[in-house]
Amino acid sequence: xxxxxxxxxxxxxxxxxxxxxxxxxxxxxxxxxxxxxxxxxxxxxxxxxxxxxxxxxxxxxxxxxxxxxxxxxxxxxxxxxxxxxxxxxx
Numbered sequence: 001x002x003x004x005x006x007x008x009x010x011x012x013x014x015x016x017x018x019x020x021x022x023x024x025x026x027x028x029x030x031x032x033x034x035x036x037x038x039x040x041x042x043x044x045x046x047x048x049x050x051x052x053x054x055x056x057x058x059x060x061x062x063x064x065x066x067x068x069x070x071x072x073x074x075x076x077x078x079x080x081x082x083x084x085x086x087x088x089x090x
Contacts, residue, residue: 002076003069012070015063018055026052 003011029035029052035045 002072005070005073008066008069008073011062011066013066015059015061015066018059018062022052022055022059 026049029045029048032044035042035048
């Protein structure tokens with residue numbers, strides 16, 4: 001299956017968005033007073049750390065799929081001799 005370049009850009013954007021948002025959220029959780037009690041991490045911190053790690057892993061996977069789809073779409077365009085270039089006269 002080959003994903004279109006438009007969908008590939010979307011997947012890359014989702015992966016990038018994930019890496020833009022979740023680290024900022026991690027900093028906010030780290031600074032939250034509920035994260036540490038009695039000198040150690042609380043379940044509040046651990047639960048959010050797990051959510052952040054899972055989201056970053058999924059975002060990375062989606063971004064990698066988007067990059068691979070972008071490359072595959074480029075190869076399929078180059079390999080298709082029946083496809084006319086965009087600037088060819090019609």
